Amino acid sequence: MPDLGIVDIREIIRALKSEYNCDFGNYALTSFKQRLERIMILFNLGSAEGLIGKLRSEKDFFDTFLHELAVPATEMFRDPSLWRWLREEFFPSAINKTIGKYKIWLPGCVSGAELYSLAILLSEMGISDRVHIMATCLSDKSIELIKNGCYDSRKLEVSEENYKRFNGTRELSAYYKADRNCIFRNTPLIENVEFRKLTVDFDNAPLNIKLILFRNCMIYLNPTQQDKILKVIYDSLSPSGYLITGIREKVPGISAGWDFETINETESVYRKRIFS
Amino acid sequence: MIYKAVIIGGSAGSFQVVTRILNSLPRTFPLPVLLCLHRLKHVRSGFVEALSLKSNIPVEEPHDKELLKSGRAYLAPANYHMYIELANRIALSTEDTVNHSRPSIDLSFITAANAYREKLIGIILSGANRDGALGLKRVHDNGGIAIVQDPAECEVKTMTQSALQLTRVDCVYTTDQIINFLLKIK
Numbered sequence: 272m273p274d275l276g277i278v279d280i281r282e283i284i285r286a287l288k289s290e291y292n293c294d295f296g297n298y299a300l301t302s303f304k305q306r307l308e309r310i311m312i313l314f315n316l317g318s319a320e321g322l323i324g325k326l327r328s329e330k331d332f333f334d335t336f337l338h339e340l341a342v343p344a345t346e347m348f349r350d351p352s353l354w355r356w357l358r359e360e361f362f363p364s365a366i367n368k369t370i371g372k373y374k375i376w377l378p379g380c381v382s383g384a385e386l387y388s389l390a391i392l393l394s395e396m397g398i399s400d401r402v403h404i405m406a407t408c409l410s411d412k413s414i415e416l417i418k419n420g421c422y423d424s425r426k427l428e429v430s431e432e433n434y435k436r437f438n439g440t441r442e443l444s445a446y447y448k449a450d451r452n453c454i455f456r457n458t459p460l461i462e463n464v465e466f467r468k469l470t471v472d473f474d475n476a477p478l479n480i481k482l483i484l485f486r487n488c489m490i491y492l493n494p495t496q497q498d499k500i501l502k503v504i505y506d507s508l509s510p511s512g513y514l515i516t517g518i519r520e521k522v523p524g525i526s527a528g529w530d531f532e533t534i535n536e537t538e539s540v541y542r543k544r545i546f547s
Numbered sequence: 548m549i550y551k552a553v554i555i556g557g558s559a560g561s562f563q564v565v566t567r568i569l570n571s572l573p574r575t576f577p578l579p580v581l582l583c584l585h586r587l588k589h590v591r592s593g594f595v596e597a598l599s600l601k602s603n604i605p606v607e608e609p610h611d612k613e614l615l616k617s618g619r620a621y622l623a624p625a626n627y628h629m630y631i632e633l634a635n636r637i638a639l640s641t642e643d644t645v646n647h648s649r650p651s652i653d654l655s656f657i658t659a660a661n662a663y664r665e666k667l668i669g670i671i672l673s674g675a676n677r678d679g680a681l682g683l684k685r686v687h688d689n690g691g692i693a694i695v696q697d698p699a700e701c702e703v704k705t706m707t708q709s710a711l712q713l714t715r716v717d718c719v720y721t722t723d724q725i726i727n728f729l730l731k732i733k
Contacts, residue, residue: 299612301630301658302640345626345641345649351589429588436589487641490611497612518591519624519639520611 273308279319280304286323291333293471297496306340313339337410342491343382346426347443348433349486350518353538355437358392361513361540369481372403376480376507378469379488380406383417383456384426387446389484390460395440399463405477406461407469414466420456422447427454473503480507486539487517497521498528505529508543515540550692550732551666552615552631553578554659556652556682558585558674560702562597564722565672569602569620571726576604578668578732580620581631583655585648585674588626595622611639623650630658646678656682665690668732670725672696674706684714694718694725 275283280303287293295303307322316322325332348354366373377386386406393399408414427449434443447456469475483504489497501523504514514523514531516539523531523541531541557565561584572580586594598620599606608624615621615635623629628640628650638658645651656669656679669686671679673696687693693716698704700721710716720728 299632299638301632301638301661302642305630305640305642305654342640342642349626350591432589487639490639490641494612517611517639517641519608519627522610 273311273317275304275307275311275319280307282319283307283323283326286326290327293337295471297493297499299491299493302342302491306342310336310339334410334412338381338412338416341379341381341409341413342487343423344384344487345429346433347384347388347422347430348437349384349388350538351433351436353515353540354388354392356535356538356540358396358437362393362396362398365481365513366398366401369401373401373482374403374405374477374480374509375482375484376405376407376477377484378407378473378476378504379485380408380417381413382422382426383420383461384422384430385484385486386417386464387420387422387456387460390464391439391446392437394460404461404464405467405480406464407467407477409469409471411468414468417461418458418466420447420458420461421453422456424449424452424454473500476503476507478507479509480512481509482513482515483508484515486515487520489520490517494521498526501526502528505531505543510543510545512543513540514543548577549666550578550668551635551663552581552659553668553670553729554581554583554631554656554686555670555672556583556656556674556679556706557672558652558676558678558703558706560673560675564696564725566598566601567722568726568729569598569604569606572602572604572729574603574618576618576729576732578617579615580604581615581623581629581655581659582606582620583623583629583650583652585650585652585678586625588649591625594625598622609637609639611637613637623655628654630654631662632658633662635662646676648676648678652679653682657685660685660689660691663691667691668694668729670694670696671707671710673701673703675703676705677709679706680709680713683710683716687714687716692717694720694728696725697721 530544534540606620630638
């Protein structure tokens, strides 16, 4: 197993910056190292030089690199209690109060686990046509895989268990077809989703969003970058818009750049307050 | 202070041992105690409360990037890997399971060994799979102290025996000896 030193990691970050103007300097070091080592195993690269060489010489590889670097959500319907809360408490009133489409943004999509879970929830509630979902990814490859519905079948067992705990109205198997190593989820579920690529610094973030589902993505950033991204998230939300983070992530609270009140502490749901 | 942290890994049969250790450490224990124990992915609450009952030091499930403090125990949260970052911070991760486990003992031990080098004490307790063996090896290779609970005393021996196969550990200790060792840390 490769074991990259800090000097190696800095070299890789420098190469990514100079070659692709993409700055990973504020990613959390330990998980970034893990991801790089995983990519090296995946592509049979024995050293940091090997990885840097491949990044410099194969321009097509960069997009794949971004896809493999990003960490997908663990499985579908992670934390079933959140999904139950969304169905029973949150969406009924949120949708009723909204004139026009209710805008939802999922900033860090990799495998589409969160996106398809949300789409299934909305479909079972019969409110799919009341929302507009925007899904953003670091790479084209992630977008393509999500659009094809492709999903790692090793994650199916826990996803099924989660769906049962969510008390969905059907069986999860109603929403996919199994293939060999991959399952294919029903793509009509996401036919109205808008896909976009997003930069590492979220430069092109959308605006006037009512709900941002952003779970377990900020854990891969260091505190400096977390603050930067939280500010962007805050600015992206419409007044009284909601943010949902992972349950063990930084609690946004109040700072110079944002002001969030806690709506559901157990499930890490926050609401944007306007500075007074 | 010679050491910077203690890290303990365990699975089936380790709960009673961890409880006894936490019950024996003084409130003024001079190091942070990192606990990576296998647990059900979907049960988020109850474990930290159960461990807290008899512990003299506060036991908590850390938030991402939380700063580690002495005299506190940090339990890896359900369905997250718990990494140790440089600069004494916890970092959580939702990466793939390792040895079917998330939290993975190997990942917690390897990242702690990278952060603390020879200033780390790693302890593997009773458990039913091989997780932790690679991690303890890294603790040892980086110059830290590698301790394994005496398999003769373990409810399930697989984890300790796997660790012993991979590494010439510093000590094979009973629970009492582990406690005595920790109490001598000044």
